Amino acid sequence: MPLEVVTIPCLSDNYAFLAHDAVSGNTALVDAPEAGPILAELDKRGWTLSHVLLTHHHWDHVDGLSGILEKHPAKVIGAAADAHRLPPLDQQVHDCDTFEIGGEPVQVLDVSGHTVGHVAYYMPISAVVFTADSLMAQGCGRLFEGTAQQMWSSLSKLAALPDETMVCSGHEYTQSNAKFAITVDPDNTALQQRMADIDRARAAGEPTVPSRLALEKATNPFLRATDPAIQAQLGMQNADPVDVFAEIRSRKDRF
Numbered sequence: 001m002p003l004e005v006v007t008i009p010c011l012s013d014n015y016a017f018l019a020h021d022a023v024s025g026n027t028a029l030v031d032a033p034e035a036g037p038i039l040a041e042l043d044k045r046g047w048t049l050s051h052v053l054l055t056h057h058h059w060d061h062v063d064g065l066s067g068i069l070e071k072h073p074a075k076v077i078g079a080a081a082d083a084h085r086l087p088p089l090d091q092q093v094h095d096c097d098t099f100e101i102g103g104e105p106v107q108v109l110d111v112s113g114h115t116v117g118h119v120a121y122y123m124p125i126s127a128v129v130f131t132a133d134s135l136m137a138q139g140c141g142r143l144f145e146g147t148a149q150q151m152w153s154s155l156s157k158l159a160a161l162p163d164e165t166m167v168c169s170g171h172e173y174t175q176s177n178a179k180f181a182i183t184v185d186p187d188n189t190a191l192q193q194r195m196a197d198i199d200r201a202r203a204a205g206e207p208t209v210p211s212r213l214a215l216e217k218a219t220n221p222f223l224r225a226t227d228p229a230i231q232a233q234l235g236m237q238n239a240d241p242v243d244v245f246a247e248i249r250s251r252k253d254r255f
Contacts, residue, residue: 002126003028003104005168007207008041010034013172014060015209017130018047019123021102026050028101029074030121030130031170033060035067042072051101054078055132056118057085061170079110082117093119111158113151114141122161128210129161132170137211138177138194140222142253148246152225155245159223163214174198174208180255181221184248185230191219221248 006018010033017030018041028051029038042049049072055061056079065076065087077099080092093099095110107122111134118141122129133141134151135158143151158167178195185191194215201208217223224230225244231237236244 003102003123003128005126005128005166005210006041006045007168007209008037009172009207010037010064011060015168015170015172015207016064017168018042018045019101019126019128020045020047021104024102026102028053028106029068030168031055031061031132032064032068035064038064038068039071048072049074052076053106053121053130054082054086054089055120055130055134055170056115057082058115058133061132062087079108079117079119081110082115082119095119109154109157111135111154113143113146113154116145116150118146118154120158122165124162127162127164128166128168129158129213130168131158134158134169135167135216135220135223136169136171136177137167137174137209137216138181138198138220139173139252140220140249143249148249149242151249152242152245155223159213159217161213163212163217165213166210167213167216168210172207172209174211175202177252178219180252181219183255184221184233184251185219185224185227186233187229188219190215194219 003019008016014033020027027047075090077091078086093108097108109120114133225241
């Protein structure tokens with residue numbers, strides 16, 4: 001059976017996620033921005049945390065961990081490449097590693113770019129991928145440490161997952177990301193419709209995360225560097241997709 005996935009708003013615009021297996025009782029937390037909302041959700045549902053999956057070392061994804069472990073001493077998993085700056089790990093993982101939660105395989109994907117050592121966790125049975133600050137709803141993370149080549153490779157890896165995959169990303173940036181996206185992809189009717197949907201959701205106080213991968217591929221310009229319309233809009237017809245991606249990222253940084 002697929003895992004039950006719960007989205008938890010944290011801090012001002014972060015998200016953490018719980019993935020729960022009803023049969024085994026295993027519950028995994030993906031990232032730990034702050035303890036309070038996560039502990040409250042676990043208590044409300046009567047779930048006991050068994051695993052914590054960390055995506056990268058930035059403070060707004062790990063600072064709540066110690067408070068959570070005081071109440072729920074769970075197994076902490078994170079990237080071996082990032083272990084020197086993550087909280088202490090019980091299990092260090094590498095690209096293409098697989099482990100199990102509640103009988104479901106969890107595949108580790110190196111998605112370096114935002115940071116070097118950033119990983120995503122893909123659960124194929126549940127059709128969900130936890131991407132944090134790599135692939136984001138309508139966007140991608142800034143290149144704080146990695147290169148455009150690294151991030152484009154990471155995004156291409158994620159885009160190759162099945163279209164029905166739900167993308168659980170780390171922040172509520174979708175509305176601002178969409179306002180930028182339309183500047184480089186102005187004639188995209190799917191994007192125009194998505195912008196209207198995002199505005200309605202945010203006006204109602206509803207989250208825009210997670211999002212379906214098929215929708216990201218249709219509307220997220222950071223996945224669309226090979227699209228002729230975007231290349232033409234940028235004056236980069238037939239350019240290398242890495243160069244096109246780099247130009248889109250540079251424009252977003254200045255937006």
